[in-house]
Amino acid sequence: MADAHDLELESMNLDMEREMKQELEEEEKVGENRGGKAPSKDKKVHRIVSKWMLPEKARRSYLDRANCFPPPVFIISISLAELAVFIYYAVWKPQKQWITLDTGILESPFIYSPDKREEAWRFISYMLVHAGVQHILGNLVMQLVLGIPLEMVHKGHRVGLVYLAGVIAGSLASSIFDPLKYLVGASGGVYALMGGYFMNVLVNFQEMIPAFGIARLLISILIIASDMGFALYRRFFVPANGSPVSFAAHIAGGFAGMSIGYTVFSCFDTALLKDPRFWIAIAAYLACFVFAVFFNIFLSPAN
Numbered sequence: 001m002a003d004a005h006d007l008e009l010e011s012m013n014l015d016m017e018r019e020m021k022q023e024l025e026e027e028e029k030v031g032e033n034r035g036g037k038a039p040s041k042d043k044k045v046h047r048i049v050s051k052w053m054l055p056e057k058a059r060r061s062y063l064d065r066a067n068c069f070p071p072p073v074f075i076i077s078i079s080l081a082e083l084a085v086f087i088y089y090a091v092w093k094p095q096k097q098w099i100t101l102d103t104g105i106l107e108s109p110f111i112y113s114p115d116k117r118e119e120a121w122r123f124i125s126y127m128l129v130h131a132g133v134q135h136i137l138g139n140l141v142m143q144l145v146l147g148i149p150l151e152m153v154h155k156g157h158r159v160g161l162v163y164l165a166g167v168i169a170g171s172l173a174s175s176i177f178d179p180l181k182y183l184v185g186a187s188g189g190v191y192a193l194m195g196g197y198f199m200n201v202l203v204n205f206q207e208m209i210p211a212f213g214i215a216r217l218l219i220s221i222l223i224i225a226s227d228m229g230f231a232l233y234r235r236f237f238v239p240a241n242g243s244p245v246s247f248a249a250h251i252a253g254g255f256a257g258m259s260i261g262y263t264v265f266s267c268f269d270t271a272l273l274k275d276p277r278f279w280i281a282i283a284a285y286l287a288c289f290v291f292a293v294f295f296n297i298f299l300s301p302a303n
Helices: 002-035 041-053 056-065 073-092 122-128 133-177 187-203 213-236 248-265 276-299
Strands: none
Touching: 041 056, 041 133, 073 122, 073 133, 122 133, 133 187, 133 248, 133 276, 187 248, 248 276
């Protein structure tokens, strides 16, 4: 019985290898028909990205029209802006140490501050300011590793929509559930990208092949645990002379990604505006948005 089982496994492995060779041969033929050349390295990159980001039924249509125009400008630009702001407060506004930044960022016009909520831009601009080296590195690594492939597939306007939805959801949730605390960091946007992507993996589990398998999953869990641990430390175990920072944006950003993000990233082959799921998610998001605005104006303890 064991020998028969081993033979079946070997046969399955051979079939999989044969299918992969056939796919490569087909792609080479397509490349030769189009330009007389074998597929370029960028095609191989797109093939890996398609296995990471898309269910099987959408991969071929993606590969047929895959290109890097426009390049992933949104996520790279956001990352550079966040890094520049961090360097400014860490170097030009020097701190005693870089692990946690206090006085410099708490005076920033970008940070979300409960007593300056009338400055509405702070509900978005807080994403540019980070509380320390671990904080910004965790967010940058996660949003670049996940955001660049997502933007290659779904383009910048869709990724930007999900990212900013998570950022705004994070600040509004913090203003409700932790109304007297400051808020910094891009975790709301990062968790929105993660929520949208992993919801797609969950729904299309049998069709989506992770690019790095268990190793990538473990690294993601490590980064998330580290980021959440740092946020909890900043909230509950900050030194007496410091100022606690809310962590509600992490949870709210994740929920925004699991609703709006999932809908946006699952509409690869269909028009987003024609998908009723998108409008249901938008309606729910706007209802929460209106309630949060009402709460901040009339009910908030920070008033």
